[in-house]
């Protein structure tokens with residue numbers, strides 16, 4: 001059974017769907033309907049992803065695939081959007097290209113890997129998605145043929161409308177090579193004779209890069225920015241799930257030191273917010289002009305936390321309005 005959530009009320013009659021989805025019901029953003037994928041399900045060929053339940057119909061909106069290098073990158077860079085997507089009925093999958101087994105200064109790698117799988121699963125649950133963690137060692141990811149073909153297969157199986165990943169100019173080799181692997185898979189997902197055992201995609205998904213502040217060879221170009229203030233608390237709770245990272249490894253490696261971390265859960269969360277707020281507020285500060293354009297001079301100027309994205313040239317190239325409609329703007 002395909003996953004359907006939130007948007008489960010009666011939306012369209014079967015005849016409306018067969019007529020081509022004319023007449024969206026109140027409460028549904030017409031932009032979402034416009035860009036829904038067409039899928040054959042239960043005999044409704046060329047219909048939306050549908051489930052006929054006692055004369056009502058349920059709809060899955062979008063499939064979103066976020067591909068990060070480590071089992072917390074997706075949450076940090078797109079966790080707010082993930083919450084918004086899942087709230088509007090979209091299906092969100094996080095893939096971590098590595099198992100995260102080097103992200104600590106004390107833990108044994110096998111124990112750390114197990115711990116991080118649990119942390120990631122809990123974080124994804126908070127955000128309404130699911131996490132897949134691939135079996136590449138942390139810090140050792142290489143853009144080889146095996147990884148490329150594996151990613152081509154997985155992208156085809158998920159069949160996403162949108163793929164998000166790191167940009168290729170990044171401080172961390174796992175981030176760089178994750179980006180290269182997605183770029184290498186981008187067009188090839190449509191080539192039938194590559195990995196013929198998994199049906200190829202008819203069209204390339206839209207691909208966009210996650211926000212960063214690196215400037216060479218090119219600074220991040222903001223094509224879409226999303227106000228996530230309404231779900232910021234959920235994002236904090238998702239990040240709080242990554243105990244081994246924010247309260248241990250990153251506190252040790254990036255500061256302000258493990259000694260500064262409280263022991264009580266509620267105090268830890270407050271510490272997390274105090275320590276990481278400035279970092280998580282950078283996309284909004286950096287992308288303020290597009291926030292003002294997107295949300296208006298009032299709201300656009302007030303957004304504290306946002307997530308921003310740059311369209312990748314190697315995926316489908318939607319127009320600006322279509323691109324924004326894919327995101328929970």
Ligand SMILES: [Zn+2]
Nearest residue numbers: 069070073175
């Ligand atoms: Zn990372």
